[in-house]
Amino acid sequence: MYAVILVLILLALMAVAYQLGRRRSQSMAGRAGGIRKLHSLPGYYGFYAAIWCGLPALLVLLVWLAFQSIIVTKMVVADLPLATRSLSEAELGLVINDIRNLAEGNIVSRDVSPEMQAAADHYTNLNRIGSAALVVVAISMALLGIALGWRFISPAMRARNQVEAVVKALLVLSSTIAIFTTIGILLSVLFESIRFFRMIPLSEFLFGLQWSPQMAIRVDQVGSSGVFGALPLFLGTVLISLIAMLVAVPIGLMSAIYLSEYAGRRLRAVAKPLLEILAGIPTVVYGFFAALTVAPVIRDSGSLIGLDVSSESALAAGVVMGIMIIPFISSLSDDVINAVPQALRDASFGVGATHSETIRQVIIPAALPGIVGGVLLAVSRAIGETMIVVMAAGLSANLTVNPLESVTTVTVQIVTLLVGDQEFDSPKTLAAFALGLMLFGVTLILNIVALQVVRKYREQYE
Amino acid sequence: MHTTIQYMAAENTLAPAVSGDGGQALAEDSRDFAGTVGDVTVANPAMTARNVNVWYGEQQAIIDTSLDIGKSQVISMIGPSGCGKSTFIRCLNRMNDTIDSCRVTGDIRLEGQNIYDKKLDVVPLRAQVGMVFQKPNPFPKSIYDNVAYGPRIHGLAEDKQGVDEIVETSLSKAGLWDEVKDRLGEPGTGLSGGQQQRLCIARTIAVSPEVILMDEPCSALDPIATATIEELIDELRQHYAIAIVTHSMQQAARVSQRTAYFHLGRLIEVGATDDIFTNPGHRLTEDYITGRFG
Ligand SMILES: Nc1ncnc2c1ncn2[C@@H]1O[C@H](COP(=O)(O)OP(=O)(O)OP(=O)(O)O)[C@@H](O)[C@H]1O
Ligand SMILES: [Mg+2]
Numbered sequence: 168m169y170a171v172i173l174v175l176i177l178l179a180l181m182a183v184a185y186q187l188g189r190r191r192s193q194s195m196a197g198r199a200g201g202i203r204k205l206h207s208l209p210g211y212y213g214f215y216a217a218i219w220c221g222l223p224a225l226l227v228l229l230v231w232l233a234f235q236s237i238i239v240t241k242m243v244v245a246d247l248p249l250a251t252r253s254l255s256e257a258e259l260g261l262v263i264n265d266i267r268n269l270a271e272g273n274i275v276s277r278d279v280s281p282e283m284q285a286a287a288d289h290y291t292n293l294n295r296i297g298s299a300a301l302v303v304v305a306i307s308m309a310l311l312g313i314a315l316g317w318r319f320i321s322p323a324m325r326a327r328n329q330v331e332a333v334v335k336a337l338l339v340l341s342s343t344i345a346i347f348t349t350i351g352i353l354l355s356v357l358f359e360s361i362r363f364f365r366m367i368p369l370s371e372f373l374f375g376l377q378w379s380p381q382m383a384i385r386v387d388q389v390g391s392s393g394v395f396g397a398l399p400l401f402l403g404t405v406l407i408s409l410i411a412m413l414v415a416v417p418i419g420l421m422s423a424i425y426l427s428e429y430a431g432r433r434l435r436a437v438a439k440p441l442l443e444i445l446a447g448i449p450t451v452v453y454g455f456f457a458a459l460t461v462a463p464v465i466r467d468s469g470s471l472i473g474l475d476v477s478s479e480s481a482l483a484a485g486v487v488m489g490i491m492i493i494p495f496i497s498s499l500s501d502d503v504i505n506a507v508p509q510a511l512r513d514a515s516f517g518v519g520a521t522h523s524e525t526i527r528q529v530i531i532p533a534a535l536p537g538i539v540g541g542v543l544l545a546v547s548r549a550i551g552e553t554m555i556v557v558m559a560a561g562l563s564a565n566l567t568v569n570p571l572e573s574v575t576t577v578t579v580q581i582v583t584l585l586v587g588d589q590e591f592d593s594p595k596t597l598a599a600f601a602l603g604l605m606l607f608g609v610t611l612i613l614n615i616v617a618l619q620v621v622r623k624y625r626e627q628y629e
Numbered sequence: 630m631h632t633t634i635q636y637m638a639a640e641n642t643l644a645p646a647v648s649g650d651g652g653q654a655l656a657e658d659s660r661d662f663a664g665t666v667g668d669v670t671v672a673n674p675a676m677t678a679r680n681v682n683v684w685y686g687e688q689q690a691i692i693d694t695s696l697d698i699g700k701s702q703v704i705s706m707i708g709p710s711g712c713g714k715s716t717f718i719r720c721l722n723r724m725n726d727t728i729d730s731c732r733v734t735g736d737i738r739l740e741g742q743n744i745y746d747k748k749l750d751v752v753p754l755r756a757q758v759g760m761v762f763q764k765p766n767p768f769p770k771s772i773y774d775n776v777a778y779g780p781r782i783h784g785l786a787e788d789k790q791g792v793d794e795i796v797e798t799s800l801s802k803a804g805l806w807d808e809v810k811d812r813l814g815e816p817g818t819g820l821s822g823g824q825q826q827r828l829c830i831a832r833t834i835a836v837s838p839e840v841i842l843m844d845e846p847c848s849a850l851d852p853i854a855t856a857t858i859e860e861l862i863d864e865l866r867q868h869y870a871i872a873i874v875t876h877s878m879q880q881a882a883r884v885s886q887r888t889a890y891f892h893l894g895r896l897i898e899v900g901a902t903d904d905i906f907t908n909p910g911h912r913l914t915e916d917y918i919t920g921r922f923g
Binding site: 508510511512513514515516517518519520521524528529532533 | 722724727751752753754755756759760761762764766767768769770778779782783829832833835836
């Protein structure tokens with residue numbers, strides 16, 4: 168809480184520093200003969216002073232908050248009786264937890280001994296001192312910053328360049344945060360997968376025909392030894408994605424053609440946002456639509472013509488997923504079709520082609536790379552889709568290409584492997600990471616290829 | 630319908646021509662407009678346009694314009710930017726149909742047939758009246774497919790061999806055959822600007838039009854490519870009626886036999902190119918030609 172207040176105080180100080188910096192540069196300019204004598208506009212001097220005031224103090228604040236609890240804990244542990252300190256790491260962790268809980272007034276797992284009470288008081292005290300020190304240090308840093316900024320400001324000082332350098336550093340920082348998060352996720356998945364592949368050979372995982380991840384938890388349990396052949400999952404994923412694309416590509420493409428080439432302006436203004444609403448429906452909703460509406464319809468109509476359709480079929484999940492993906496394809500294709508230069512249409516009309524000939528022979532071929540890029544993006548979306556398949560496709564890992572049977576997908580299995588109470592070092596849970604890694608790899612490649620294709624298309628017309 | 634209309638001879642002081650809705654003046658300059666100077670008709674017309682008015686929405690872009698396009702000759706259309714040259718020639722093959730807000734009235738005939746007749750199909754019309762655009766716009770297809778595009782659509786050839794022949798003769802007529810005969814499979818967009826424009830001309834010729842409309846066909850080209858195209862236009866004249874819009878008066882003088890001067894949506898003056906450039910009949914034409922136009 169005090170940290171929030173401190174940040175607010177710092178922000179207020181920065182505002183003050185901005186005003187001071189501006190005034191100072193203006194008064195200097197007045198003496199030197201007008202704003203023109205300044206290197207930068209007065210506002211930049213204001214920002215310059217504000218940065219000097221706020222940036223060092225905020226950095227100190229961040230570092231302090233990151234390390235305070237570690238240092239305080241170390242100090243508390245150092246003061247504990249020797250008997251406690253020599254406990255094993257895990258037990259010591261429990262003790263420290265209790266001390267913390269005690270200090271914060273939470274429920275404690277054991278009886279409170281006088282030593283612990285003392286340690287907890289010590290902990291509270293240290294924290295209080297630390298916070299007070301932080302407030303003092305940060306505010307004096309800010310004031311010092313204002314003073315320095317005040318001194319550094321002079322008409323020749325290149326405030327604009329320096330402010331812009333700081334802004335650039337901020338931008339770089341933001342973008343690296345996103346990149347490092349991605350790398351972090353990738354690495355964590357990678358390490359867990361390596362642990363998995365130490366237990367289960369890669370070849371069995373990739374080419375095994377049977378998937379049955381139940382492990383015996385107790386030694387005397389019967390049967391469940393766990394087989395990790397992921398092929399049925401990949402096949403199921405491919406099957407459902409294929410059905411989804413069979414639904415989404417023709418419908419999406421044709422509606423894009425209609426909307427961009429034939430529809431009047433007013434219809435377009437209404438229809439396009441409506442189509443895009445499809446993309447905004449939560450996937451859970453699609454999921455129960457698939458499970459409760461589409462699947463029974465497919466099963467009933469199947470039994471009418473004598474087909475044996477299981478109540479959770481790849482078809483139901485695939486069709487609904489396809490509907491979900493339509494707006495992706497249609498709005499991306501719509502964009503690329505609109506980007507085809509008017510000159511090409513004119514050329515085609517100019518030799519007497521009809522509208523549909525022009526669309527088929529000029530516009531679609533010209534837009535094709537962009538459309539393909541959009542489709543690839545949609546495929547990677549389909550492969551990664553989870554909720555619909557969890558609800559509508561089933562859990563049994565059948566090795567089949569029959570869309571009327573129940574299949575399961577990589578994402579569904581990741582979910583089922585990780586829900587509930589699990590040990591985090593059994594092959595069963597680690598398999599989820601291996602599956603995740605595969606999925607990540609495939610969608611990454613698809614995305615890279617798609618972006619490449621789209622970019623190449625852009626260049627063609629620029 | 631145009632039989633009731635009197636057209637004037639090449640004099641300065643004529644009574645107003647037929648006044649359509651466009652009677653109200655567009656600008657000061659046009660207030661003293663008294664009808665097109667010169668003879669808008671020719672002895673042997675491929676196309677005749679009578680009392681054409683064009684509107685984009687509420688704004689009128691062509692006012693009561695009548696003009697013939699003669700067979701086996703080139704007519705150039707000149708005039709300041711925005712005066713309606715493009716608009717006018719785009720009426721001649723109904724390219725304006727592709728613009729929603731555009732409305733055309735009047736009587737435009739190709740070989741006596743009213744091209745704005747409701748029963749008329751624009752597809753064969755656009756094959757008969759081909760168009761070459763300001764910026765070369767080859768399809769992102771091979772050179773061969775660019776030229777073969779029209780003939781295939783219209784079923785002009787029985788078989789592959791027939792298409793081959795059309796492609797070769799069209800490219801030859803466009804003066805491009807020797808340059809590209811060894812690389813017909815390469816993309817048309819890979820050619821130089823001048824070659825691309827000749828490819829577009831070949832594409833237009835391939836559907837054997839009677840009239841070729843060219844909207845500033847050289848404005849994106851360098852002087853050498855321009856000279857090549859000008860020679861080409863001169864040769865094509867033997868087989869086609871050609872209307873060319875240009876901003877270059879030298880070009881108009883070099884390639885055309887007739888010249889039409891447009892100003893703020895009106896056809897001010899039309900006549901033999903030599904006369905127009907040596908002895909313009911209207912003050913506005915003279916101002917434009919002598920470069921006094923503001
Ligand atoms: N698609 C359109 N929508 C609305 N107004 C248009 C359109 N095309 C042209 N105009 C208007 O019609 C008038 C004539 O335009 P046009 O393109 O025919 O002129 P131009 O003589 O070809 O000019 P330039 O020499 O610059 O090519 C202009 O005032 C222009 O603003
Ligand atoms: Mg024009």
